[in-house]
Amino acid sequence: xxxxxxxxxxxxxxxxxxxxxxxxxxxxxxxxxxxxxxxxxxxxxxxxxxxxxxxxxxxxxxxxxxxxxxxxxxxxxxxxxxxxxxxxxxxxxxxxxxxxxxxxxxxxxxxxxxxxxxxxxxxxxxxxxxxxxxxxxxx
Numbered sequence: 001x002x003x004x005x006x007x008x009x010x011x012x013x014x015x016x017x018x019x020x021x022x023x024x025x026x027x028x029x030x031x032x033x034x035x036x037x038x039x040x041x042x043x044x045x046x047x048x049x050x051x052x053x054x055x056x057x058x059x060x061x062x063x064x065x066x067x068x069x070x071x072x073x074x075x076x077x078x079x080x081x082x083x084x085x086x087x088x089x090x091x092x093x094x095x096x097x098x099x100x101x102x103x104x105x106x107x108x109x110x111x112x113x114x115x116x117x118x119x120x121x122x123x124x125x126x127x128x129x130x131x132x133x134x135x136x137x138x139x
Contacts, residue, residue, distance in 0.1 A: 008132040012122035016064040020055045022117040028134050029105050037138015042100040047090040047124035049097025054115040067093045093123040
């Protein structure tokens, strides 16, 4: 079975920025020679995660607020005591989200729900450049 690996370059803002990756993943699937298979979207690094959500303004506020409740940025973290980089909360948040997501595609169409988009949640403190890996497998 063929495997195709591509990258999506993303600029993120600081402090739990959420980016819709769906259009780029769709384009990768559409431009591939594969008709049916799976697309895995992976965020290298330890302070970002990949998930799905209805990409709408209310949830774009709710998600950072709830992540703040789960792993408050003002709390003390052992990671910060070790590295002094102030992003212990970023690591904890990204761990709960997870670094990857796999979405099947059929007839070159991602099998997402009507209101479901693929998102990157960058939990790190500074704005960053991220290279997201999209790997397709199929036929």
